[in-house]
Amino acid sequence: MPSKLSLPLTGPSDMQHGGSSLSGSSPESRGTPFFTLTSNTKQRHGRKPSKTTIMPSGGKRGTGSGPFSFRRLSATVSPSSPPSATNPAAAIPTTPDAGAAAAACTSEDTILFPRVYEEAWGGPEVNRTEMERARIFLLRMAVMAIDLQAVIAEVRAIVGDESIRTVPGLAWAIQMRIYGNRHAEFTATPLLQAVRFMLIKAHVPQSGFTDRSRAVLDFFFDPTLRRNLEPLLPGEHVCYPYPSGRLRVCIIGGGPTGLASAISLAEKGQGKVEVHVWERRWVVTATGTIDYPPEARRRDQVVTLQDSVTSLLTPRTFEALFEGYPERVWPGSANIQIRKVEDRLLSRCQTDEFHGLIHLHAEGVTREELAAGKCGDFHVLLGTDGAASWVRQNYFRGYEKERGRSYALGLAFDRGAKAGLPWTQSLNMFLTLGQTRYLLNASDYDGRGYLNMQLTEEEWEKMVGVDGKPIHFGAPGCFRLPDGSLPKGFDESRVFAPSEDRSSPLWKSIEDGLKLFGFKESEVINVVRIPIVVQAVREGVQYLPLEDSRFVARPHALVAVAGDAAMTVHFWPGRGLNSGIKAGIALGDEICHALRGGRFAGLQLTAMKEYNDFIMKLQGREHDKRSIPILNQSGSPETLGWLLQQAQAVPEEVAIEW
Numbered sequence: 012m013p014s015k016l017s018l019p020l021t022g023p024s025d026m027q028h029g030g031s032s033l034s035g036s037s038p039e040s041r042g043t044p045f046f047t048l049t050s051n052t053k054q055r056h057g058r059k060p061s062k063t064t065i066m067p068s069g070g071k072r073g074t075g076s077g078p079f080s081f082r083r084l085s086a087t088v089s090p091s092s093p094p095s096a097t098n099p100a101a102a103i104p105t106t107p108d109a110g111a112a113a114a115a116c117t118s119e120d121t122i123l124f125p126r127v128y129e130e131a132w133g134g135p136e137v138n139r140t141e142m143e144r145a146r147i148f149l150l151r152m153a154v155m156a157i158d159l160q161a162v163i164a165e166v167r168a169i170v171g172d173e174s175i176r177t178v179p180g181l182a183w184a185i186q187m188r189i190y191g192n193r194h195a196e197f198t199a200t201p202l203l204q205a206v207r208f209m210l211i212k213a214h215v216p217q218s219g220f221t222d223r224s225r226a227v228l229d230f231f232f233d234p235t236l237r238r239n240l241e242p243l244l245p246g247e248h249v250c251y252p253y254p255s256g257r258l259r260v261c262i263i264g265g266g267p268t269g270l271a272s273a274i275s276l277a278e279k280g281q282g283k284v285e286v287h288v289w290e291r292r293w294v295v296t297a298t299g300t301i302d303y304p305p306e307a308r309r310r311d312q313v314v315t316l317q318d319s320v321t322s323l324l325t326p327r328t329f330e331a332l333f334e335g336y337p338e339r340v341w342p343g344s345a346n347i348q349i350r351k352v353e354d355r356l357l358s359r360c361q362t363d364e365f366h367g368l369i370h371l372h373a374e375g376v377t378r379e380e381l382a383a384g385k386c387g388d389f390h391v392l393l394g395t396d397g398a399a400s401w402v403r404q405n406y407f408r409g410y411e412k413e414r415g416r417s418y419a420l421g422l423a424f425d426r427g428a429k430a431g432l433p434w435t436q437s438l439n440m441f442l443t444l445g446q447t448r449y450l451l452n453a454s455d456y457d458g459r460g461y462l463n464m465q466l467t468e469e470e471w472e473k474m475v476g477v478d479g480k481p482i483h484f485g486a487p488g489c490f491r492l493p494d495g496s497l498p499k500g501f502d503e504s505r506v507f508a509p510s511e512d513r514s515s516p517l518w519k520s521i522e523d524g525l526k527l528f529g530f531k532e533s534e535v536i537n538v539v540r541i542p543i544v545v546q547a548v549r550e551g552v553q554y555l556p557l558e559d560s561r562f563v564a565r566p567h568a569l570v571a572v573a574g575d576a577a578m579t580v581h582f583w584p585g586r587g588l589n590s591g592i593k594a595g596i597a598l599g600d601e602i603c604h605a606l607r608g609g610r611f612a613g614l615q616l617t618a619m620k621e622y623n624d625f626i627m628k629l630q631g632r633e634h635d636k637r638s639i640p641i642l643n644q645s646g647s648p649e650t651l652g653w654l655l656q657q658a659q660a661v662p663e664e665v666a667i668e669w
């Protein structure tokens with residue numbers, strides 16, 4: 012399409028060096044040249060030494076020291092003074108070759124352009140609007156640097172399209188019409204560099220964001236694209252801070268780990284990380300917020316969160332989590348129900364602070380749906396979809412290993428907030444630590460929680476209703492009320508079979524546990540069996556397979572796991588949720604740190620190496636020091652037999668008074 016441009020453009024007479032000449036009526040053939048290509052063409056093919064000058068972001072060429080001027084300095088740049096819009100004076104020494112120029116400039120997240128681009132853009136002495144400069148610049152770049160005729164023709168058509176009135180509009184047209192909104196490679200190309208330079212010079216990264224300019228910046232300054240042409244063109248270069256676009260993290264599973272990860276990423280990303288969380292248990296309420304449906308079966312388990320973990324949260328998140336009122340059970344920890352952790356973190360995600368940064372989706376996602384594009388574009392997929400994680404099972408296959416399993420039951424009880432717990436939390440703690448058969452996880456604040464009991468495999472098989480079907484969180488069992496009736500919400504089939512045979516050893520053990528912690532049978536609201544599989548992954552980060560990356564806007568994505576999806580621990584030592592929150596915080600720290608250093612360029616596994624190392628260390632510590640010893644201890648029938656004997660030996664009055 013011929014250019015329809017009718018601006019008073021100027022152009023050099025030797026543009027044909029780029030391999031194609033503009034048509035006679037093209038704007039470049041008129042007026043005074045402000046940019047001569049000849050010298051640059053020689054530089055491209057010759058071996059001229061390279062120099063680098065560092066520029067403030069969006070800076071215009073000039074001799075002053077204002078925010079949009081630059082000086083060529085000979086001072087060595089210090090790592091503690093990275094080049095930035097607010098620190099425009101930082102500079103690097105001129106360097107003898109292009110490789111050294113790149114090395115000097117990429118110590119922070121920066122981008123290099125051939126010096127000749129500056130000349131093509133024109134200095135302050137050239138009286139043109141930014142849009143005029145952008146059009147001329149693109150035409151020159153098309154001829155000078157782009158090899159493909161079809162691309163040159165399309166760039167010309169875009170430049171000549173008078174319906175495009177802004178610089179982001181020009182970039183958007185290139186993004187859609189030439190790139191098809193997808194990067195086929197992570198490398199920098201001449202066209203990419205030209206558009207990037209144009210956006211920087213037109214101050215788009217500093218201007219107020221419209222949806223269009225944001226989309227354009229995210230695309231052309233995608234944090235995973237290489238910053239520079241490789242190899243660099245010979246000759247002098249200018250260096251700008253890289254105005255990185257946002258990294259998109261897609262989280263599958265909005266449990267405690269997913270929510271903690273989302274908050275950590277949004278808090279530390281400083282606007283450079285956008286998070287999408289998908290959770291199948293959520294609904295959209297009438298007011299448009301995201302919540303759990305009122306009838307949802309929520310997790311009443313009480314977990315003990317360690318101060319060493321919660322102190323890593325930002326003060327605002329800590330405050331949101333405990334609502335200023337942590338329930339102290341033991342020095343250095345606080346008890347809280349899982350449902351409260353979820354409710355409070357979910358509501359924190361929906362505060363104004365995270366508007367536009369955290370997006371919540373009240374829907375589940377399967378692998379097939381992901382591969383079909385349900386989650387759209389993302390750079391990193393994070394699986395926090397719990398112990399049965401499909402993300403781990405699909406993308407870490409061969410990396411999973413089971414390190415052992417054991418069995419437990421949980422008796423959910425509710426005594427009400429007024430009654431609280433029978434004993435003090437300190438006494439509960441002593442009682443829990445004094446044996447390994449029973450574990451009390453409960454809140455004195457609302458008198459609710461779970462009394463857990465480890466089971467032998469034989470006992471596990473007996474965890475059924477009178478209908479012979481297993482009882483679990485989805486279909487719990489119940490005890491009859493003293494008058495023989497059933498608690499509300501249960502039918503006859505769900506009566507816990509061993510409770511009908513009061514002389515059975517399993518029922519006796521349950522009674523012992525209730526006595527030990529001072530509970531009455533009537534306070535138990537349901538009973539479930541809980542499988543415990545201690546599982547590990549050998550890597551915490553992988554490449555997302557190409558067949559599942561078809562809807563991401565670049566060649567591939569990374570996939571990571573956290574929380575129970577990464578490793579399941581024995582819940583006895585009370586570390587699962589602690590580890591999940593810790594992993595979420597670490598993920599936020601490590602991703603944002605790597606992002607600031609430009610380490611996502613090329614989207615290699617090394618970008619998330621620190622996070623991977625963290626998960627491996629965490630897993631080693633949790634499994635070897637906590638879960639495996641418990642498995643070994645409870646796994647032997649002799650140990651369990653001994654414990655049972657001891658538990659039964661506690662006389663009623665002692666258990667109650669102790």
Ligand SMILES: Cc1cc2nc3c(=O)[nH]c(=O)nc-3n(C[C@H](O)[C@H](O)[C@H](O)COP(=O)(O)OP(=O)(O)OC[C@H]3O[C@@H](n4cnc5c(N)ncnc54)[C@H](O)[C@@H]3O)c2cc1C
Pocket residue numbers: 263264265266267268269289290291292312313314315316349374375376377395396397398401421452461463541573574575576582584585586587588589590591
């Ligand atoms: C009885 C018991 C006591 C415990 N006590 C403690 C303790 O004292 N201290 C402690 O630290 N930990 C404890 N734990 C462990 C702790 O509860 C877990 O480690 C923690 O809940 C894990 O959180 P998570 O977010 O990683 O996984 P989950 O809590 O399992 O969350 C996973 C989420 O992913 C969602 N999901 C799954 N698949 C999909 C999908 N396809 N699409 C969308 N969403 C999906 C699920 O709905 C769920 O919300 C205990 C556990 C039990 C069972």
